[in-house]
Amino acid sequence: MSLIVQKFGGTSVADLERIRNVAKRVIKTYDQGNDVVVILSAMAGITDNLLGMAQGVSETPDKRELDVLLATGEQTTSALLAMILKSMDYPAQSLLGHQAEVVTDHCFGNARIVDIRTDRINELIGNRNIVVIAGFQGCDPQGNITTLGRGGSDTSAVAIAAALKADVCEIYTDVDGIYTADPNICDKARKLNAISYDEMLNMASLGAKVLQIRSVGFAKKYNIPVHVRSSFSEEEGTMVVNEDSGMERLVVSGVTHDKNQARITLKKVPDQPGVAAKIFTPIADSGTVVDMIIQNTRAGGQTDLTFTVPRASFQTALAIEKRIAKEIGAEDVFGDESIAKVSVIGVGMKDHSGVASKMFATLAAENINIILISTSEIRISCIIEEKYTELAVRVLHTAFGLDTE
Amino acid sequence: MSLIVQKFGGTSVADLERIRNVAKRVIKTYDQGNDVVVILSAMAGITDNLLGMAQGVSETPDKRELDVLLATGEQTTSALLAMILKSMDYPAQSLLGHQAEVVTDHCFGNARIVDIRTDRINELIGNRNIVVIAGFQGCDPQGNITTLGRGGSDTSAVAIAAALKADVCEIYTDVDGIYTADPNICDKARKLNAISYDEMLNMASLGAKVLQIRSVGFAKKYNIPVHVRSSFSEEEGTMVVNEDSGMERLVVSGVTHDKNQARITLKKVPDQPGVAAKIFTPIADSGTVVDMIIQNTRAGGQTDLTFTVPRASFQTALAIEKRIAKEIGAEDVFGDESIAKVSVIGVGMKDHSGVASKMFATLAAENINIILISTSEIRISCIIEEKYTELAVRVLHTAFGLDTE
Numbered sequence: 001m002s003l004i005v006q007k008f009g010g011t012s013v014a015d016l017e018r019i020r021n022v023a024k025r026v027i028k029t030y031d032q033g034n035d036v037v038v039i040l041s042a043m044a045g046i047t048d049n050l051l052g053m054a055q056g057v058s059e060t061p062d063k064r065e066l067d068v069l070l071a072t073g074e075q076t077t078s079a080l081l082a083m084i085l086k087s088m089d090y091p092a093q094s095l096l097g098h099q100a101e102v103v104t105d106h107c108f109g110n111a112r113i114v115d116i117r118t119d120r121i122n123e124l125i126g127n128r129n130i131v132v133i134a135g136f137q138g139c140d141p142q143g144n145i146t147t148l149g150r151g152g153s154d155t156s157a158v159a160i161a162a163a164l165k166a167d168v169c170e171i172y173t174d175v176d177g178i179y180t181a182d183p184n185i186c187d188k189a190r191k192l193n194a195i196s197y198d199e200m201l202n203m204a205s206l207g208a209k210v211l212q213i214r215s216v217g218f219a220k221k222y223n224i225p226v227h228v229r230s231s232f233s234e235e236e237g238t239m240v241v242n243e244d245s246g247m248e249r250l251v252v253s254g255v256t257h258d259k260n261q262a263r264i265t266l267k268k269v270p271d272q273p274g275v276a277a278k279i280f281t282p283i284a285d286s287g288t289v290v291d292m293i294i295q296n297t298r299a300g301g302q303t304d305l306t307f308t309v310p311r312a313s314f315q316t317a318l319a320i321e322k323r324i325a326k327e328i329g330a331e332d333v334f335g336d337e338s339i340a341k342v343s344v345i346g347v348g349m350k351d352h353s354g355v356a357s358k359m360f361a362t363l364a365a366e367n368i369n370i371i372l373i374s375t376s377e378i379r380i381s382c383i384i385e386e387k388y389t390e391l392a393v394r395v396l397h398t399a400f401g402l403d404t405e
Numbered sequence: 406m407s408l409i410v411q412k413f414g415g416t417s418v419a420d421l422e423r424i425r426n427v428a429k430r431v432i433k434t435y436d437q438g439n440d441v442v443v444i445l446s447a448m449a450g451i452t453d454n455l456l457g458m459a460q461g462v463s464e465t466p467d468k469r470e471l472d473v474l475l476a477t478g479e480q481t482t483s484a485l486l487a488m489i490l491k492s493m494d495y496p497a498q499s500l501l502g503h504q505a506e507v508v509t510d511h512c513f514g515n516a517r518i519v520d521i522r523t524d525r526i527n528e529l530i531g532n533r534n535i536v537v538i539a540g541f542q543g544c545d546p547q548g549n550i551t552t553l554g555r556g557g558s559d560t561s562a563v564a565i566a567a568a569l570k571a572d573v574c575e576i577y578t579d580v581d582g583i584y585t586a587d588p589n590i591c592d593k594a595r596k597l598n599a600i601s602y603d604e605m606l607n608m609a610s611l612g613a614k615v616l617q618i619r620s621v622g623f624a625k626k627y628n629i630p631v632h633v634r635s636s637f638s639e640e641e642g643t644m645v646v647n648e649d650s651g652m653e654r655l656v657v658s659g660v661t662h663d664k665n666q667a668r669i670t671l672k673k674v675p676d677q678p679g680v681a682a683k684i685f686t687p688i689a690d691s692g693t694v695v696d697m698i699i700q701n702t703r704a705g706g707q708t709d710l711t712f713t714v715p716r717a718s719f720q721t722a723l724a725i726e727k728r729i730a731k732e733i734g735a736e737d738v739f740g741d742e743s744i745a746k747v748s749v750i751g752v753g754m755k756d757h758s759g760v761a762s763k764m765f766a767t768l769a770a771e772n773i774n775i776i777l778i779s780t781s782e783i784r785i786s787c788i789i790e791e792k793y794t795e796l797a798v799r800v801l802h803t804a805f806g807l808d809t810e
Contacts, residue, residue, distance in 0.1 A: 016461050050481075056421050057485060058492035065491065068484035068499050072477040076455075079473035080462060086470065087463035094473050098503070099548055143504055 007157035010044035042073025063108035074134035097137035111146035151212030162222035177238035196243035268331035412562035415449035447478025468513035479539035502542035556617030567627035582643035601648035673736035
């Protein structure tokens with residue numbers, strides 16, 4: 001008998017019929033003798049509807065009140081699932097964020113969980129209740145409703161699993177696991193049975209949008225096994241686990257790509273102390289996150305400086321840099337939106353040399369020019385021209401032995 | 406400077422545009438230097454939509470979970486109004502039932518308020534905040550969400566006004582006050598400037614569905630002046646006040662009618678002890694409320710017994726009585742759904758004799774047969790054939806001097 005936390009995303013609870021299917025799955029686990037705590041998202045599309053309503057009030061709706069509004073989405077699905085379970089004669093009870101005592105900081109719209117008091121949940125479990133908790137929401141110490149940001153239900157699930165010392169946190173979603181590459185562009189991509197927290201952290205931030213990045217950090221910190229699987233099939237998905245947990249260590253576990261990229265280059269920047277701060281502070285102040293930065297020193301005390309930003313921030317960032325370039329006396333500023341980032345990720349890289357050179361050689365063999373490179377302990381990313389994205393993913397997938405037979 | 410509680414019903418908050426109008430009205434009161442606490446209903450139709458969703462789960466959805474679901478309606482409007490007020494640079498904060506500490510009993514779906522702890526509301530008011538409270542909802546001492554039953558936002562408003570010792574509780578609705586009769590059938594009906602709590606209690610229960618009956622009881626108990634008025638005009642509405650508060654005392658303040666009536670007659674019931682219990686206990690057990698009862702003693706130890714029930718309960722009640730009639734040896738059972746109740750109401754009746762006889766004479770003059778009569782200190786009700794309802798209301802309205810000139 002285990003304690004299992006099951007989280008169902010928006011597409012899994014999109015209507016009453018699907019919530020009934022969720023109930024069946026929950027009951028199956030419960031009837032096997034397990035204790036079950038369920039975390040739900042809002043029905044698919046509802047959070048966007050509510051956001052739209054708020055935007056009808058103001059472009060920048062009050063954040064405290066927006067959280068009160070958004071919290072109704074998960075409240076609705078939680079009440080309905082508990083209702084369905086009870087109508088099938090299973091003992092169940094819904095808990096909202098504040099009832100489950102998911103205590104967060106005051107940061108409305110993007111709150112962080114600081115504590116989960118598990119007394120009430122444990123008491124309900126102790127009486128063999130199925131506990132249905134509204135995801136995405138919590139409350140600050142003053143009892144104000146807070147929300148955890150986009151995808152926050154994943155974080156709710158993992159945090160509650162950690163607080164309850166659950167045996168596993170199952171994340172039910174509309175994909176059946178984590179793949180070695182996006183199956184839409186790489187038909188030889190295959191599902192991974194297991195992946196490490198660190199690999200997943202790199203996957204998620206690079207565009208494999210299956211799990212909220214913050215939830216993976218939580219899972220790693222508390223060593224909670226996370227099982228990512230489909231709510232529309234019985235098949236096993238992918239386990240996200242500690243890398244020491246006996247999983248097969250591939251050199252490279254996956255190839256990801258991200259087209260949401262743009263680059264900006266400043267030419268002939270005077271190479272003086274304080275110049276980098278002048279270039280990047282206004283960008284940061286505008287709320288734009290700079291990803292990769294590369295600097296080439298030229299002769300004559302001048303450098304060329306290139307960096308990447310999310311494509312949505314490109315025009316803003318370019319306008320800022322045109323102003324800055326004049327101030328600091330750079331020769332020219334230009335940008336490019338037709339770029340993409342491809343990355344290879346794997347904990348095995350730590351023990352294997354030659355991954356980087358193999359990646360560069362593979363791209364070179366296809367005449368794909370590498371514009372920028374960045375690396376971490378378990379990841380190598382290259383910026384290339386956008387038109388080569390799919391080709392690059394496919395050849396790298398083959399080169400690192402990830403193709404299905 | 407006063408403390409004013411303003412409650413807005415579902416039609417007043419039916420969409421963003423109308424909630425903006427509510428904001429304007431609230432601001433006007435606030436800018437006059439008053440402290441304002443706002444109580445909101447859900448958008449018109451939303452509660453029925455949510456009920457429909459729950460009925461899709463089960464004909465008898467779990468009551469605890471239904472309350473969790475229904476509470477989202479008022480949560481939505483409260484968040485939106487607070488958001489609008491803040492976008493207009495007014496200090497505002499929404500509070501849900503549990504945040505406003507509206508403590509109720511455990512009776513999900515029809516909970517009674519047992520306590521309102523006003524610390525948080527008072528602190529917000531003290532800082533000149535406009536406090537926006539979700540009506541209709543509270544929480545039990547264990548923190549479970551409860552709702553107060555249909556029209557419960559009126560009760561929320563009056564109870565919060567009482568707890569805060571507010572100067573007035575304004576109920577904004579889609580009618581502009583309390584009328585001497587239903588203007589739809591009596592074109593000489595006129596709006597009353599004032600009406601006593603007791604008259605209103607009789608009006609509300611007899612079909613003038615403007616205020617939830619329970620809220621009027623609350624207002625009377627704590628002597629809170631209630632101002633019923635339209636949210637779509639600036640005109641004064643009707644004050645519901647203590648009858649000693651200097652209001653003009655009309656002999657009759659209003660004529661009401663109720664077509665939601667049916668009667669059942671048992672003929673030749675053996676007149677023995679315990680027979681009434683045998684007749685009415687099964688009806689009560691079926692959840693049906695019996696309104697009027699009349700018993701005519703015949704010769705020979707037999708009586709005829711007639712009573713009225715809401716029309717929706719007629720078939721159930723008739724089936725029950727057919728069974729009971731056999732058990733107790735009554736000769737016959739028959740019923741009639743084509744009846745209506747007309748009533749005249751007025752605190753002035755206490756001091757004036759002849760109101761009943763004038764009512765009977767007025768109906769007789771039109772050849773309207775009176776089937777049943779019931780009276781209270783300030784009300785006389787007659788059951789008549791349904792087809793005479795409108796005629797009866799009009800002639801009584803004229804006879805008691807209520808017509809507009």
